[in-house]
Amino acid sequence: MYTLLKKEGAARRGTYSTPHGTIQMPAFMNVATAGAIKGAVSALDLKEVHCQVQLCNTYHLHLRPGDQQVRKLGGLHQFTQWQGPILTDSGGFQVFSLAKLRNIKEEGVTFASHIDGHKIFMGPEESMQIQSHLGSTIAMAFDECMQNPAEYDYAKHSVARTTRWLYRCKTEMNRLNALPNTINPQQLLWGINQGSVYDDLRIEHMKQIAELDLPGYAIGGLAVGESADVMYHILEVLNPYLPKDKPRYLMGVGTPANILEGVRRGVDIFDCVMPTRNARHGHAFTTEGIRNLMNAKYELDEHPLEDGCQCPACQHFTRAYIHHLLKAGEMLGMRLMVLHNLYFYNTLLEKIRTALDNGCFEQFYRENIEAVSTRI
Amino acid sequence: MYTLLKKEGAARRGTYSTPHGTIQMPAFMNVATAGAIKGAVSALDLKEVHCQVQLCNTYHLHLRPGDQQVRKLGGLHQFTQWQGPILTDSGGFQVFSLAKLRNIKEEGVTFASHIDGHKIFMGPEESMQIQSHLGSTIAMAFDECMQNPAEYDYAKHSVARTTRWLYRCKTEMNRLNALPNTINPQQLLWGINQGSVYDDLRIEHMKQIAELDLPGYAIGGLAVGESADVMYHILEVLNPYLPKDKPRYLMGVGTPANILEGVRRGVDIFDCVMPTRNARHGHAFTTEGIRNLMNAKYELDEHPLEDGCQCPACQHFTRAYIHHLLKAGEMLGMRLMVLHNLYFYNTLLEKIRTALDNGCFEQFYRENIEAVSTRI
Numbered sequence A, B: 001m002y003t004l005l006k007k008e009g010a011a012r013r014g015t016y017s018t019p020h021g022t023i024q025m026p027a028f029m030n031v032a033t034a035g036a037i038k039g040a041v042s043a044l045d046l047k048e049v050h051c052q053v054q055l056c057n058t059y060h061l062h063l064r065p066g067d068q069q070v071r072k073l074g075g076l077h078q079f080t081q082w083q084g085p086i087l088t089d090s091g092g093f094q095v096f097s098l099a100k101l102r103n104i105k106e107e108g109v110t111f112a113s114h115i116d117g118h119k120i121f122m123g124p125e126e127s128m129q130i131q132s133h134l135g136s137t138i139a140m141a142f143d144e145c146m147q148n149p150a151e152y153d154y155a156k157h158s159v160a161r162t163t164r165w166l167y168r169c170k171t172e173m174n175r176l177n178a179l180p181n182t183i184n185p186q187q188l189l190w191g192i193n194q195g196s197v198y199d200d201l202r203i204e205h206m207k208q209i210a211e212l213d214l215p216g217y218a219i220g221g222l223a224v225g226e227s228a229d230v231m232y233h234i235l236e237v238l239n240p241y242l243p244k245d246k247p248r249y250l251m252g253v254g255t256p257a258n259i260l261e262g263v264r265r266g267v268d269i270f271d272c273v274m275p276t277r278n279a280r281h282g283h284a285f286t287t288e289g290i291r292n293l294m295n296a297k298y299e300l301d302e303h304p305l306e307d308g309c310q311c312p313a314c315q316h317f318t319r320a321y322i323h324h325l326l327k328a329g330e331m332l333g334m335r336l337m338v339l340h341n342l343y344f345y346n347t348l349l350e351k352i353r354t355a356l357d358n359g360c361f362e363q364f365y366r367e368n369i370e371a372v373s374t375r376i
């Protein structure tokens, strides 16, 4: 259940209680694609970097190790040893971006595994069944995530199907939650708004899915090819139609600047692979901007990645050491970078929440929006 | 300074005090080639896996980041944040195994970097200078490590040169330790016995280098192509000629069985990349034998890698999870395997020391020598 504690402009400070604990919002979800964060980071490490929610990918876990295996092993909480809330995506995004030879029909999608090419069918019922086996806290509805820009007519047709799929998701989830051996019988289903870059399709779809009175709503199909301005515009257009008493999840977003802009437009929860993906390329997020640790200027730099940072990497290791580890291809370099970047994201959201608590989010936004995108 | 506490047969229980702390012997050194353990394991993690001594490689650190850089950054202890004893090898082994186009003369060796091919000269003085810059606790003498089997005449010639090199090492180390800005002015020089598989060469060389009264002696040039029986034979042949009041280091060895056999023949300290290298291939060392975690039989196995193991991996994660991580190529799999394997090696040595303390090493040896090599 979402509780709105405070508002500043469109920005919302709230809490969301779940069977696996309460999420302070706005929040950032840490992406553990195949049940582990990239960079040798475990569920225990996630606590150290102030993670609140872990996101796992249905598509990847369905292919490997298999959702039936995870079910037999007691579900994702038992499997990964992360005891807090876990959100699973629906698999839709990966089916439409990673899988090969997909074929979309009213029933669902037939596609070929990106690992070994074997044919798989996934529709709303299959997605719900897989997520039920995984036993996540929050399951996402199965939708079609279109590339932007999509043709208007295609988008209209697709959105209508996504709505029909959502009804089937809800029916199937209700059935699964009522079964005797369900891992998490209180699994929550969140709906996803689509409509590409078209205001009318977005609004119409949002109105339709709001009628289902689901415990949360995501805005999907953004950060998939369109400009940031278009994304911000869609958030503004949708704002009046999003249920005020439900959390709002902006999927797959984004940079620290995207997050500040998202919160300013009423978003409650985010997820993104940037903290891990950028770590691999040596990019450290800091309050002053983005450092490229591959840069030769760090060879003799005895500062931590960020001065004053309390993350497990900055408390002990220097830029010079991490620069060396990255250059030498030592896994430890990646791990330290990921720990820092996740800590940065999670504590950025903490600072945003504190600013909202103190009624000075707008000031915090102004003081940080430029710096967080600067390359230093 | 080495203190012999107790003997059981040829096996020795002792302590070795250094400026960076006392090493309980027999001991196992954890290999941090380029200043980091493979598998995203940091100096902080080393404490968790009961590591006493870290070994770093002179050749690798000379090439990258460069020993002058490490010196400017305060030496290896400051650089890696490992505060206990550190041993550096001389670079000789890597020059003779990794580098290309080497050319050996009386002065030293010219070789091409395995990273970018650039020409480098390293002789006894250069090796001592590099290790002095690194500031390790124990520096190893620069020697020629021959492949086994080597021709008798070549081996005889090579060993004589290694002796001459050792005198030059000692002179240079004395000079470096007396300089005003030396990172570790108490750096200890250990000599290395060579002689391939020839008893007379080994004994003659050992007698010669014992005359220098160095604070420690290594047996080098073993585990480089000869059978384990030949290695054990050399250890037995050398035993009467090794100074009793100095630690004895068997370089690059080995399997848990090699270690039990080595201790039984008077070895005090070991190093080996097996715990990390085997982790990469999914091999977990346990008291009952070696498990291959890539094996499908672990898919639903909810036991830890080893029942009752107190390592950071076994305290939290199952074989099923680690099997999945290794299959999915997730770095976390490698990290958990390495943490377990290092813990296994370090605590194997703890158990050996306890057995020696209690006068029951022979019994411990008999109870474990078969099992540790079994594939289960």
Ligand SMILES: [Zn+2]
Pocket: A305, A306, A309, A310, A311, A312, A313, A314, A315, A339, A340, A343
């Ligand atoms: Zn940090």
Ligand SMILES: [Zn+2]
Pocket: B305, B306, B309, B310, B311, B312, B313, B314, B315, B339, B340, B343
């Ligand atoms: Zn263990």
